[in-house]
Structure formats: structure tokens, C-alpha cells
Amino acid sequence: MESFKQLLREHDLKITPARLGILDILHDSTSPMNAEEIYNEVSKETHTSLATIYRTLGQFSELGLLMQDNSSDGSIYYQFATDNHSHYLKCSNCNKRIHLENCPLSDLEERIQKETGFKITGHSLEFVGLCPECQKELQA
Amino acid sequence: MESFKQLLREHDLKITPARLGILDILHDSTSPMNAEEIYNEVSKETHTSLATIYRTLGQFSELGLLMQDNSSDGSIYYQFATDNHSHYLKCSNCNKRIHLENCPLSDLEERIQKETGFKITGHSLEFVGLCPECQKELQA
DNA sequence: GTAATTGCAAACAGTTTGCGCGCCC
DNA sequence: GGGCGCGCAAACTGTTTGCAATTAC
Numbered sequence: 001m002e003s004f005k006q007l008l009r010e011h012d013l014k015i016t017p018a019r020l021g022i023l024d025i026l027h028d029s030t031s032p033m034n035a036e037e038i039y040n041e042v043s044k045e046t047h048t049s050l051a052t053i054y055r056t057l058g059q060f061s062e063l064g065l066l067m068q069d070n071s072s073d074g075s076i077y078y079q080f081a082t083d084n085h086s087h088y089l090k091c092s093n094c095n096k097r098i099h100l101e102n103c104p105l106s107d108l109e110e111r112i113q114k115e116t117g118f119k120i121t122g123h124s125l126e127f128v129g130l131c132p133e134c135q136k137e138l139q140a
Numbered sequence: 141m142e143s144f145k146q147l148l149r150e151h152d153l154k155i156t157p158a159r160l161g162i163l164d165i166l167h168d169s170t171s172p173m174n175a176e177e178i179y180n181e182v183s184k185e186t187h188t189s190l191a192t193i194y195r196t197l198g199q200f201s202e203l204g205l206l207m208q209d210n211s212s213d214g215s216i217y218y219q220f221a222t223d224n225h226s227h228y229l230k231c232s233n234c235n236k237r238i239h240l241e242n243c244p245l246s247d248l249e250e251r252i253q254k255e256t257g258f259k260i261t262g263h264s265l266e267f268v269g270l271c272p273e274c275q276k277e278l279q280a
Numbered sequence: 281g282t283a284a285t286t287g288c289a290a291a292c293a294g295t296t297t298g299c300g301c302g303c304c305c
Numbered sequence: 306g307g308g309c310g311c312g313c314a315a316a317c318t319g320t321t322t323g324c325a326a327t328t329a330c
Contacts, residue, residue: 013309013310014303014304014305014309014310015304015305016303016304016309016310016311018310018311019310034294035294035295036294047312048311048312049311049312049313050294050295051295051296051297051311051312051313051314052310052311052312054294054295054296055296055297055310055311056310058295058296068212070210070211070212070214070264070266071210072208072210072264074210074293074294074319074320075293075294075295076294076295089252089256089258089260091258092261098256098258100252104248108244109267112229112240112267113269116229116238116271117271117272118229118231118238118267118269118270118271118272119269119270119275120229120267120268120269121232121268121269121270122267122268122269123265123266123267123268124210124212124264124265124266124268125263125264125265125266126210126263126264126265127249127252127258127260127262127263128260128261128262128263128264129253129258129259129260129261129262130258130259130261131256131257131258132257132258135259153284153285154283154284154285154328154329154330155329155330156284156285156286156328156329158285158286159285174319175319175320176319187287188286188287189286189287189288190287190319190320191286191287191288191289191320191321191322192285192286192287194319194320194321195285195286195321195322196285198320198321214294214295214318214319215318215319215320216319216320
């Protein structure tokens with residue numbers, strides 16, 4: 001908690017309940033969340049609005065605190081921008097999401113940076129497929 | 141051309157100018173395109189509407205002819221679903237897109253299929269970073 | 281002829297923004 | 306006290322959908 005206040009100060013951001021709430025929620029979550037999910041959680045603790053959630057998530061992303069994943073469900077998923085972030089595997093039939101631990105792209109990013117001269121700051125990755133249950137269901 | 145007609149017949153789809161146009165454009169393009177880009181090209185040849193483009197792209201994707209990439213620009217990029225499809229590297233400053241040949245994820249997909257029991261039908265991948273020019277510009 | 285396909289316009293969902301009030305430092 | 310941050314509602318963007326007219330077969 002206290003460390004999040006420190007984090008905000010370091011980035012010249014005022015300490016507000018919404019900002020702390022978002023950081024808390026994302027810290028507690030084991031997998032990426034979209035704006036609405038975050039809003040639902042944060043608004044349990046603090047009176048806030050979706051607009052604020054979006055604005056704050058945008059700021060945090062620009063500062064490099066969070067990374068964004070554009071999902072095939074049309075929304076953006078947010079998580080802390082650690083080296084060991086993760087991605088989703090989504091069932092195209094039942095829309096169930098499976099959380100894949102560990103992102104396998106760091107080696108690849110390294111190579112692409114060398115080859116293109118880009119400074120890579122993030123990536124978006126999602127797998128889509130059929131979960132075991134839906135494979136059975138659709139076979140029948 | 142003729143082969144695209146065959147392709148449509150195989151999938152029980154009627155042969156229409158819009159469908160042929162979309163297949164042509166995507167075949168000629170060296171990199172993924174979004175609905176609006178495709179519409180701009182196809183409508184040069186044939187009178188059509190964005191709605192038709194979206195509907196057709198959706199159909200083709202469901203049939204497995206095309207694959208979709210959800211880009212951080214908020215739109216969906218389409219390309220033929222070949223093993224050797226590709227992805228983008230996008231500059232977060234000037235929005236320039238660099239086209240990365242060869243998708244590096246097939247090995248990984250194989251592994252995930254084994255580990256999760258999912259049947260993976262596609263994925264979405266995009267790298268975001270700063271292009272060499274923008275790195276200089278922002279340093280100055 | 282008949283069902284699939286289309287165009288149009290309206291509906292939608294997620295996200296962004298303008299503005300005035302209020303809170304953090 | 307001054308400016309950053311906020312809530313609200315309205316605007317925007319990409320995409321989807323209902324329906325009547327049209328086309329492919």
C-alpha cells in the first residue's frame with residue numbers, strides 16, 4: 001500500500017483513492033483485467049467512474065507501469081508491466097479464458113530490437129482456440 | 141482468380157464481386173489489412189459497403205480462410221490463414237507499422253496445445269515500440 | 281423461383297473527451 | 306489557493322444488425 005503511494009509520487013501523480021485502488025486490484029489479480037472488471041472491483045471500495053478508470057489506466061500505461069493487451073473480445077486488458085507478465089488463451093466457442101503463465105516472447109523481442117532498431121516497449125498476444133469441453137460438444 | 145471461385149464453391153458460398161474482391165486484395169497485399177483499408181480497395185472495383193466487408197471478413201474468418209489480429213489501434217487486421225502469416229511492429233509515437241515476416245509462434249502453439257488440451261485455431265500478436273526515427277526525435 | 285447476399289441506416293460496445301466542481305498538496 | 310483529478314453526460318470509433326431490395330444459382 002505505502003509502496004504504491006511512493007510509486008505515484010515518483011511519477012508526479014497525486015495520491016487518490018482511485019489510483020491506489022487500481023494498483024491494489026491489479027496487484028492482487030493473478031491475471032490481466034479489462035477496464036470494466038477493474039471498475040467493478042474498485043467501485044466496491046471507492047466511489048469512482050468508468051471514465052476515471054480509463055483515464056488512469058491510460059496514464060499508467062503511458063508511464064510504462066502497466067501494459068495493455070488488445071483482446072479479441074474488443075476490450076483492452078491491463079496488467080503490471082513486469083518481465084514475467086502473461087497472456088490469455090481464449091475459447092472461441094464458450095469464450096472461456098485460460099491464463100497462460102509466463103510470457104515466452106522476451107527472447108524474440110530481443111532479436112527484433114536488434115534487427116529493426118525499434119525500442120520495443122510492449123506487445124499484445126492472445127491465442128484463440130477450442131477448449132477441450134467445446135471440442136467434445138462440437139464433435140457430438 | 142478462377143481458383144478463388146473454386147475456393148468459394150468449396151465452402152458453399154455464392155460467388156459475388158465483393159467476395160472475390162476481398163480475396164484478391166488480401167492475396168495481393170504483402171501485409172495484413174483492416175476492414176477500412178480493404179473497403180477502400182475493393183470499392184474501387186466494385187460498388188460495395190463497409191457492412192458487407194465486415195460480414196464477409198467475419199465469414200471467411202469463421203471458415204478458417206482468414207485470421208484476425210486485434211491491433212492496438214482498435215481495429216482488426218485480416219490476412220490469409222497460412223502457416224507463414226505475419227505480424228506487425230508498431231511505433232507508439234508516429235504509428236508507423238513495420239511488417240514482420242514469418243510468425244514465430246508455431247512451436248509455441250504446439251506446446252500449448254499439448255499442455256492445455258485446447259485446439260488452437262489462431263492467435264493475435266503485435267509488438268509496440270519506438271521506431272529509430274522517433275527515438276531520435278524524442279531524445280532531442 | 282428461392283434462398284443467400286447486399287446496402288442502408290440505425291444500433292451497439294468500448295473508449296474518449298469537454299466541462300465545471302471538488303479535492304490533494 | 307491553485308491546479309490536478311474527478312464525475313457526468315455527450316461524443317466518437319470500429320463493428321454489428323434488422324430489414325427490404327437484389328442477386329446468384
